[in-house]
Amino acid sequence: MTPMARLAGRTAVVTGASRGIGRGIAERLGRDGALVAVHYGNDGDAAAATVAAVEKDGGRAFAFRAELDRPDAVDVFYAALDRGLAGAGAGREVDILVNNAGASGSGRLHQLTPEVFDRLFAVNVKAPLFLVQRALDRFRDGGRIVNVSSLVSRNAYPESVTYSMTKGALDTMTLALAKELGPRGITVNTVAPGYVATDMNARHRTTPEAVAELAALSALGRVGTPQDIADVVAFLASDDARWITGQYLAAGGGTGL
Ligand code: NAP
Secondary structure: OOHHHOOOOOEEEEOOOOOHHHHHHHHHHHHOOOEEEEEEOOOHHHHHHHHHHHHHOOOEEEEEEOOOOOOOHHHHHHHHHHHHHHHOOOOOOEEEEEEOOOOOOOOOHHHOOHHHHHHHHHHHHHHHHHHHHHHOOOEEEEEEEEEEOOHHHOOOOHHHHHHHHHHHHHHHHHHHHHHHHHHHOOEEEEEEEOOEOOHHHHHHOOOHHHHHHHHHOOOOOOOEOHHHHHHHHHHHHOHHHOOOOOOEEEEOOOOOO
């Protein structure tokens, strides 16, 4: 089987795929042959660029919008997804869900506000859980759920206490859902990136010295790229990973060794 055919006939939904890591994941799953549903929150132009990148590589994709910090997020999400699937001539079934969308920037303890706490938990924890719940009747047996966490869920990160708490909750969700959905052959795993150069943390890379310090965090001596993470997600989404579930896969180039 060619790599292109690996996910042929499957539908993959990637949240937060307009930019950064999510765009990298969408591009890779598109190259593997899946129809990719490119979710975004606000940046429709960026999502359209992701779709164009998938199509340029010979893949199929469409974009759809849902703001995940809104109370009606899950209803809006699936209504928009269904319009996109119908437009692509596909059924409502889903094979792969990558919970990648994430919000950061909570700050240290003294900077915290209840509003920021609620927004981060809404986007990073509540949305992934209820997106899975609502997808149960459309998930084909043998499906794949990949939750994008962060190394900060297992390392002290007081610089952004609420953000790291949300990722800890997401990790716990992976464990529970892996057991819950195992009888259907659906695997649920966590990928935990280390530092990856994206818009989310561009403020950390304003000087060459700062970039060098970030590169030194990894045993491999460079900062991560969205493609580094996308390839790990693609493995977990593939048939090769059928015997892996409930796991936390650190993808940080040996950060913290
Ligand atoms: P990014 O470049 O900031 O992109 C974030 C994505 O999430 C965008 O597509 C954005 O959509 C979407 N999003 C954010 N808030 C949203 C909301 N309220 N409603 C709907 N969509 C929303 O981030 P990234 O660095 O690629 O991060 C992707 C994931 O990796 C996140 O879960 C993050 O926590 C995790 N992670 C990142 C790093 C890193 O170093 N970058 C490290 C560890 C873990 P719009 O653009 O349309 O608003």
